[in-house]
Amino acid sequence: MARVVVDVMLKPEILDPQGRAVQGALTRLGLSGVTDVRQGKRFEITLDGTLDPERETALNRLAEELLANPVIEDFTLRIDEGAG
Amino acid sequence: MARVVVDVMLKPEILDPQGRAVQGALTRLGLSGVTDVRQGKRFEITLDGTLDPERETALNRLAEELLANPVIEDFTLRIDEGAG
Numbered sequence: 023m024a025r026v027v028v029d030v031m032l033k034p035e036i037l038d039p040q041g042r043a044v045q046g047a048l049t050r051l052g053l054s055g056v057t058d059v060r061q062g063k064r065f066e067i068t069l070d071g072t073l074d075p076e077r078e079t080a081l082n083r084l085a086e087e088l089l090a091n092p093v094i095e096d097f098t099l100r101i102d103e104g105a106g
Numbered sequence: 107m108a109r110v111v112v113d114v115m116l117k118p119e120i121l122d123p124q125g126r127a128v129q130g131a132l133t134r135l136g137l138s139g140v141t142d143v144r145q146g147k148r149f150e151i152t153l154d155g156t157l158d159p160e161r162e163t164a165l166n167r168l169a170e171e172l173l174a175n176p177v178i179e180d181f182t183l184r185i186d187e188g189a190g
Contacts, residue, residue, distance in 0.1 A: 023141075029148055044149065047172055053164045055154035057107075064113055064148040065128065070139035080137045088131055 024073040025102040026081060030090045031062035065089055073101060108157040109186040110165060114174045115146035149173055157185060 032038050038060050045059040069077070082099060090097040116122050122144050129143040153161070166183060174181040 031148070031150065041149075044173070048151070048168055051168055051172060053153075053161060053168055055161070056151060057154050058150075058152040060150045062148045062150070064115065064146045065125075066115065066142075066144040066146070067132070067140060068142040069137075070141050077137060077139070084132055084135055084137055088135065089128070 023071070024069045026067040026069065026073070027100045027102065028065040028067065028085045028089050028097055029062060029100075030065070030085075030095050030097045031060055033094055033096055036094045062095075063089070107155070108153045110151040110153065110157070111184045111186065112149040112151065112169045112173050112181055113146060113184075114149070114169075114179050114181045115144055117178055117180055120178045146179075147173070 032041075040061045041059040044061060045056050048056045048059065067081075073081070078101070085097050085099050086092055116125075125143040125145045128145060129140050132140045132143065151165075157165070162185070169181050169183050170176055
């Protein structure tokens with residue numbers, strides 16, 4: 023079994039109003055010195071068997087095409103082989 | 107400068123229709139053997155100075171109260187001190 027984590031975040035140059043709202047709330051609720059908050063998405067994907075190169079390529083392609091919007095988002099993909 | 111990453115995921119026993127939709131799409135688009143997908147949120151928080159115990163406590167409290175809904179979600183908090 024392989025476990026893959028894909029993190030999708032807005033590119034640094036794209037405004038993040040959700041993150042900005044969270045930043046304001048954290049400060050208002052008593053946490054000092056918050057200079058930036060970015061909010062993104064996290065996908066935890068569980069796969070049967072091992073992740074051969076072919077499936078890894080498919081996964082990279084789909085992370086870019088389906089999970090992220092490459093115009094405004096960056097993604098990182100981490101493989102945690104043999105989890106579970 | 108301290109960087110903190112908070113990951114918020116639905117508890118395992120809570121149905122995740124978004125994750126289920128992504129699972130269906132991954133399979134349809136050519137990735138075989140996807141047994142589970144969970145979708146959650148990721149917050150990247152940047153803080154001025156160092157994270158003393160008082161601010162760390164505040165951050166833990168706010169992650170639970172503001173960023174996650176403890177009824178249906180779990181969170182993990184990772185501190186990446188001295189980033190940047």
